[in-house]
Amino acid sequence: MMAIQYIVGQLNSPIDLLFNFMQQFQDAKISIERLNEIHELEDEEPLGLRLATDLPFRKEIVLRNVCFRYQGSESQEVLSNIDLVIPEGKTTAIVGMSGSGKTTILKLLLRFYEPTKGRIQVGSDSLDQISHSFWRGKCGAVLQDSFIFSDTILKNIAVGDDYPDKKRVQNAIDIANLTDFIDDLPLGLNTKIGASGNGISQGQKQRILIARAFYKDPEYIFFDEATNSLDANNELVIMENLKDFFVGRTVVIVAHRLSTVKNADNIIVLHKGSIAEQGTHQELIGNNGRYLELVRNQLENIV
Structure with a gap:
């Protein structure tokens, strides 16, 4: 034995x-197959294609009869006949039930996708005539699937910047209410965090992503549920900090928490891929429509 x-x-x-x-x-x-799929995709900016690297004088974003569906013969339209003007220097909020197309609009604006039909313009210029890299350099975005790199907090805020500007970093930290969190770490900004944010909470990860977006000092800001993992105190402080930063910038906020969007200059209510109604918070409350229904549902959940 x-x-x-x-x-x-x-x-x-x-x-x-x-x-x-x-x-x-x-x-x-599996990794090699995925890399080959990406390698075989057409370049966003093919060599020889001349794209604009400046913005027109008027910088509002206009969606004209925009429709979108994912690839596949049986896929249904995610967005249908969206006509929308996002004014320059104003805050526009997009609300609606899950699956109504809110995130898809942001990804169209960032040119991760192209519309199936219709046109997106920046002022008088078509968005598809503007360089991808130039346009995204003008945008600061916090998306639901944004990534935390396996690097220091400083490098995660100042992504791609070999010599980060200390003043801009501190300003971004203040806006994202990260000062106490960083001060409690033994290495401060040089503390290393792992891939996907290992070692930090979802709320801390989200605040780092917010700081990253504002370090760029962008002209356009896109938030997709950017504060949904924050506790009430942090959310209140950050939203107060953002009021001054938003001044003069074009902001689009997607949110389920209506408390974060009620002060927006215009609120868009989506329903099944179409615009159901739009207006200010008070106007929509008075309409007694889908927005009021969303508000009531949230109040009932709180109670």
């Missing part, structure tokens, strides 16, 4: 190594 146990024990190690090798091989194969 001892001899058999010894032989079985000797076999365990190579068998484990073989199984681990097979698993790593499968993971590597």
